[in-house]
Amino acid sequence: MKTIKEIYRIGHGPSSSHTMAPRFASEQFLARHPEAGRFEVTLYGSLAATGKGHLTDVAILEVLEPKAPVTITWRPDIFLPYHPNGMTFKSFNSEDVMTEEWTVYSVGGGALEEEGKPAILPDIYPITKMTDILNWCEDSGKTYWEYVKEVEDDPYLMDYLEQVWQTMQDAVERGLQAEGRLPGPLNLPRKAANYHIKAMGYQHTLKSRGLVFSYALAVSEENASGGLIVTAPTCGSSGVLPAVLYHGAKAYDFTKARILRALATAALVGNIAKTNASISGAEVGCQGEVGVACAMAAAAVCQLFGGSCAQIEYAAEMALEHHLGMTCDPVCGLVQIPCIERNAFAAARAMDANIYATFTDGTHRVSYDKVVETMKRTGHDMPLIYRETSTGGLAKGYEQMDY
Numbered sequence: 001m002k003t004i005k006e007i008y009r010i011g012h013g014p015s016s017s018h019t020m021a022p023r024f025a026s027e028q029f030l031a032r033h034p035e036a037g038r039f040e041v042t043l044y045g046s047l048a049a050t051g052k053g054h055l056t057d058v059a060i061l062e063v064l065e066p067k068a069p070v071t072i073t074w075r076p077d078i079f080l081p082y083h084p085n086g087m088t089f090k091s092f093n094s095e096d097v098m099t100e101e102w103t104v105y106s107v108g109g110g111a112l113e114e115e116g117k118p119a120i121l122p123d124i125y126p127i128t129k130m131t132d133i134l135n136w137c138e139d140s141g142k143t144y145w146e147y148v149k150e151v152e153d154d155p156y157l158m159d160y161l162e163q164v165w166q167t168m169q170d171a172v173e174r175g176l177q178a179e180g181r182l183p184g185p186l187n188l189p190r191k192a193a194n195y196h197i198k199a200m201g202y203q204h205t206l207k208s209r210g211l212v213f214s215y216a217l218a219v220s221e222e223n224a225s226g227g228l229i230v231t232a233p234t235c236g237s238s239g240v241l242p243a244v245l246y247h248g249a250k251a252y253d254f255t256k257a258r259i260l261r262a263l264a265t266a267a268l269v270g271n272i273a274k275t276n277a278s279i280s281g282a283e284v285g286c287q288g289e290v291g292v293a294c295a296m297a298a299a300a301v302c303q304l305f306g307g308s309c310a311q312i313e314y315a316a317e318m319a320l321e322h323h324l325g326m327t328c329d330p331v332c333g334l335v336q337i338p339c340i341e342r343n344a345f346a347a348a349r350a351m352d353a354n355i356y357a358t359f360t361d362g363t364h365r366v367s368y369d370k371v372v373e374t375m376k377r378t379g380h381d382m383p384l385i386y387r388e389t390s391t392g393g394l395a396k397g398y399e400q401m402d403y
Contacts, residue, residue: 001125004267013223018054021106026063033091044086046282049076049389053333084282108280145264168242175218192218216243237293239343266296277376281328284379291323297350310362317368327386329393
C-alpha cells in the first residue's frame with residue numbers, strides 16, 4: 001500500500017482516470033521524445049467510450065500538440081486485458097520512423113501502471129487490511145491517523161495535507177460563488193449557490209443538510225468545469241469529503257489540526273479500498289468512486305465527532321456497504337448526470353453513517369475489509385456497459401427521457 005499522497009492528487013477535473021492520468025502519461029511520453037516529428041495515440045475501452053465527454057483528447061492534445069502533430073484513434077470496442085483504461089502512445093522521428101510504442105493504463109485516481117512492470121512508488125504500509133489496523137490501534141492505544149503518520153515517517157506529510165485542505169476549501173468557496181451553466185451539451189445549471197442560499201433560511205437540521213448538499217455540489221460543479229480540485233479518491237467523487245470537512249469547520253469550529261488528522265484517516269480508508277479492490281469506475285463501477293468517497297468521509301466525520309476506532313471502522317463499512325452495486329453510467333460521458341447529485345447524497349449519507357455508528361459501541365458482523373472484497377467481486381461481475389462506457393443504465397436511457 002502506497003503513500004496516502006496517491007489518494008489526494010491536486011489537479012484539474014473533470015476526471016482523474018480520463019483527464020488527469022492521460023495528461024500525466026502524455027507529459028511522461030513527451031519528456032522521452034521532445035524532438036518527435038509526430039505522435040499517434042490510441043485510446044481503448046472506457047477511455048475511448050467516454051473520453052470526449054471527459055476531455056481525454058483535450059488533455060492529451062494540450063501536452064503533445066504544441067510540440068508535434070498528434071493523431072488520436074478511438075477504440076471503444078477493444079478492452080485490453082490488464083485494465084479497461086488502456087492507451088498506446090507512438091512517437092515518430094523526422095523521417096517518420098517509429099521510435100517508441102508505449103502502452104500504459106489509467107487505473108484510477110490519476111494513477112498510471114504498466115503491465116508487468118513494478119510501480120514507481122514503493123509500498124510502504126506493512127498492514128493493508130482495516131481489521132488488522134484496527135487491532136494495531138487497540139493494542140497500541142493509538143489512532144488511525146497516528147498509524148498513518150508513523151508509517152509515512154514524512155516530516156512534510158501534514159504540510160501536504162494542509163495544501164490538500166486549502167485546495168478543498170478553495171474549491172467549495174469558488175463553487176458557491178459561481179453561477180451559470182456547466183460546460184457540455186446537457187446545459188445543466190449550477191445549483192450550489194442556490195442550495196446554499198436556501199439552506200440558510202432553514203432551522204438547524206434542514207439547514208445542516210442543505211449546507212452539506214451545497215458544499216458537495218460546489219466542488220463537483222467545479223470539477224465538472226475543469227476547476228482545481230483534489231481527488232478523494234477520484235475527480236468524479238471529489239465533492240464528498242470536502243463537503244463534510246468544510247461543514248465541520250464552519251458549523252462546529254473544528255480546528256485545522258483536527259481536520260488534517262481526519263484527512264489522514266480518510267486517506268487510509270481510501271487507500272485500503274484502492275489496494276485491495278479498486279477506485280476506478282471503469283473497473284468496478286461508481287461504487288469504487290462515490291462509494292469509497294462516502295466511506296472516507298464517514299470515517300473522517302466520525303473521528304471529528306469523537307468516534308472510537310471501532311466506530312470509525314463501522315461508519316466506513318456502512319457507508320461503502322450501502323453503495324455496493326452502484327453503476328458508473330455517466331450521461332454523454334460527462335461527469336454531471338448522475339455524478340454531481342451522487343456526491344451530494346453521499347456526503348449526507350456519510351454524516352448519517354457517523355450518527356448510526358456512534359449510537360453503537362462499534363461492534364458489528366460485516367467488516368470494512370469484507371465489504372471491500374465484495375465490492376471488487378461485484379464490480380468484476382458487473383457488465384461492461386455499466387462500467388464507465390456510457391452504453392448502459394442512465395446513459396443509454398437519456399434520449400428517451402423527457403427533458
